[in-house]
Amino acid sequence: MIWRFIALVLMGWALGFAAFMLSLGKPLEGRKTDAIVVLTGASGRIARGLTVLRAGDARRMLVSGVDPDVRPGEFAAQYKIDRKLFASSIDLGWQAVDTRSNADETRKWVERHKYKSVRLVTSDWHMPRAKLELSHQLPGVEVVGDAVPSHPGFAMLFREYHKYLVRRAALLLGAG
Numbered sequence: 595m596i597w598r599f600i601a602l603v604l605m606g607w608a609l610g611f612a613a614f615m616l617s618l619g620k621p622l623e624g625r626k627t628d629a630i631v632v633l634t635g636a637s638g639r640i641a642r643g644l645t646v647l648r649a650g651d652a653r654r655m656l657v658s659g660v661d662p663d664v665r666p667g668e669f670a671a672q673y674k675i676d677r678k679l680f681a682s683s684i685d686l687g688w689q690a691v692d693t694r695s696n697a698d699e700t701r702k703w704v705e706r707h708k709y710k711s712v713r714l715v716t717s718d719w720h721m722p723r724a725k726l727e728l729s730h731q732l733p734g735v736e737v738v739g740d741a742v743p744s745h746p747g748f749a750m751l752f753r754e755y756h757k758y759l760v761r762r763a764a765l766l767l768g769a770g
Contacts, residue, residue, distance in 0.1 A: 610755075610759070611752075611755050614722060614751075614755045614758060615751065617721075617722050618718045618719055618721060618722065618741065619716070619717075619718045619720075619721030619722070619725075619739040619740070619741025620718065620739075620741055620743075621642075621740060621741060621742070621743065622713065622738060622739065622740035622741075625651065625713070625738060625740075626650075626651050626652065627651065627652050627711040627712055627713040627736070627738055628652060628653060628654075628707075628709035628710055628711045628712065629652050629653060629654050629655065629656065629704065629707065629709045629711070629712050629713070630643045630646055630647055630651075630652045630654070630655040630656070630712070630713045630715060630740075631655070631656045631658060631696075631700050631703075631712050631713070631714050631715065631728070632655060632656070632657045632658065632715040632716070633658055633659055633690075633693070633696050633714070633715070633716040633720070633724055634657060634658065634659040634660060634661075635659070635716070635717065635720070636716075636717045636720075636742065636744060638717075638742040638743075638744075639715055639716060639717065639742050640657060640673060641673070642715050642740065642742050643655050643657065643715045644673060644675065646713060646715070646740065647679075647683060647684070648679070651713070652713055653683065654683050654684070654685065654707065655683060655684050655685070656685045656686075656687055656699075656700060656703045657669075657684070657685070657686050657687065658687040658690045658696045658699045658700055658703075659687065659690040659691065659695075659696055659699075660686045660687060660688050661688075662688045664686070664688075666680070666686060669686060685703065687699045687700075687703065693720070693723055693724055693727050694727055694761075696724070696727070696728075697724075697727035697728050697730065697731040697732075698731060700712070700728055700731065700732070701731040701732055704732055704735055709735065710734075710735060710736065711735065711736040711737075711738065712728070712732065712735060712736070712737050712738070713738050713739075713740050714728055714737055714738065714739050714740065715740045715741075715742065716739075716741065716742065717741065717742050717744045717746075718741040718742065718743055718744055718746075719744060719746040719750060719751060719754050720754065721739045721741045722754075722758050723754065723757055723758040723761060724739075725737055725739050726758065726761060726762060726765070727761065730765055730770065
């Protein structure tokens with residue numbers, strides 16, 4: 595009896611991992627949203643957000659989780675952002691240090707601007723958990739994933755899957 599239970603749990607875990615692998619985000623094309631939220635971390639994320647913003651697919655962009663030592667002028671210079679675009683359409687968030695605090699920082703920003711749809715830009719492997727966190731913090735706001743392709747190793751995916759499972763369970767149990 596116990597072996598059947600263990601086998602069932604292992605099978606559920608394996609099927610869940612397979613579903614997680616299939617749910618990794620993909621780039622989004624041709625979709626307009628009110629705003630863009632870029633979560634700092636891996637390379638390509640900020641560049642992707644700027645491409646979408648410059649294409650006119652959103653009105654404003656938040657870069658969440660910016661290092662507190664980074665100054666706006668340095669940021670604009672590093673990414674070759676025109677001063678006018680930066681002043682009118684880009685906000686830097688310095689409070690977030692992890693995915694949960696990214697979601698909290700984003701919620702405050704979205705509420706302040708009264709946005710109804712947000713394009714989330716992060717790495718493909720990070721998308722399921724990041725989207726889970728943002729969707730939880732932004733009820734009534736459409737959160738659309740726009741993933742930056744990467745080449746995560748098995749160990750990275752294994753860790754991220756378990757982080758996702760823990761957060762999903764915590765949210766289901768009301769331990770938001």
